[in-house]
Amino acid sequence: MSQPIIQGSSIINIFDGFRADLDDYSDRRERLIKASRDVTNLSKKIIFLLHRIMTEDAEDTDRALSLRAASAGREKLAEVTAIYAEIKHELQGDRFWRYHRCISPSIQEFIEALSFMHYLEHGTLVTFEDVQHILSDQHGVPYFILPLDDYLLGLSDLTGELMRFAITGISRRGGRSKASDVCAFVRRCKADLERLTPYVRELSRKQYVTAQSLEKIEDAAYAIVVRGSEYDLPPERLDDIVALSVSSFGGRDRRHKRANMDRNDEDDER
Template sequence: MPDSIISVFHAFRQEIDHHNDRRERLIKSSRDVTSLSKKIIFLLHRMLNEPCASSSERDRALKAAEASRKKLTEVQQLISGMKLDLQGDLYWRYQPQVSPGLQEYIEALSFTHYLEHGTLITLDQVQETLRDSEGGSLFPLPVGDYILGLADLTGELMRYAITTVSQPGGRARANELCTFVRECKADFERLAPHVRDLHKKNRVTAQSLQKIEDAMYAIAVRSAEFDLPQSMMDALVANIYSANKPGYSSYEEDVTMA
């Protein structure tokens, strides 16, 4: 076989080896991003669920968000480490490997943002967090990953609503969360034909919304049955839901496995 042909196949082999190595590095980095993002979400729920008579629900939310922001910088550093393997068009070649980690990061970031501002984080705001030390953009954030990350947020808001409803003064907050998740579901339904897999996640969003609505309905019925002072009603609601709060074992299992 001529040397020229052999050299061509050597070049092909090197390119395939480089591709496989790059792909494995990105998969590992994406898993690290996913694992740390899950830990941040678990941290937020744990801090939001901590009883503290001296602070309001709003103060707990801001305190949890502040702790989350510190951890999110670690995730951003992990994402920044992918930059060399995602130069130019390489990002779109390896986007399927990077996408799961990005979506989990957006979920953690959007949860933190909601606790701070009570609104959805925008695409531009997420993109601003994906910058290197010199301020340059790491890579363009696909709209699909952004939307799918927000779709996952609704499950965390459901857990937040169920845990906060049993706390003093938490029923008003849970009602706000119920309205917010309902609006998210309506918006996602319009986008579902344009974003792959969004219809699957929107089914989960519908289930989350139903759980919040069921909880609020049960409280409304109890309120109509008993004419009690606010403090006694809070105690009754806390007693009802203390044994039915959403568990976080899935997070702990994922973190342990990671």
């Protein structure tokens, strides 16, 4: 029995189909990477906005500043969700997992900004369900299924922003007690996430950064307790001493980093 002969045109059509699939994959990947970069940039701007509002020299109370920061951050978050709404058709079905690595960094950065805003407003961690609800349309249909790994990695990044928040505000009125609260909160976050490091890729690396952030908060809080116990001073004068202590702490930290960089350069030359 003679075998069917495949015509040359049929082979060309098959490879034309392969080319179309590869072009579609490449074009969609580029669109998602661009959208991911836009989300990452917007999320960073939200974090900077929250820090800037919380460090303003205003007559408002800390609670009023927190609510104002959360309100401003929520307006910016709407721009992020609008981007996700535009690309949701690119991530339908199995496509999400095929292109997950293209948008995973932006999801983590978005959760970092959202969780920081949520902490300022409520003093707690944002829940997985709340994040998924925000990443859904007005009918409650998710733009995509939120991966648990991205949620946990985004929360781990939050500790770095809390460290900056605690240290920059420690010299303000009420900043000492706030730094202690943030320190205890970061310590609990680290302990809870530590148990999940064997199951989440890259979480152990982020936990190392969390440990460094916690150490910086503890060092600053310890310096304040020591300075406060040495003198019987009014709160205003104690705030000045705290500000000086924090600035010197930051200077030591920068000198330590420069020393490490110089040491690394010497090792490279050898």
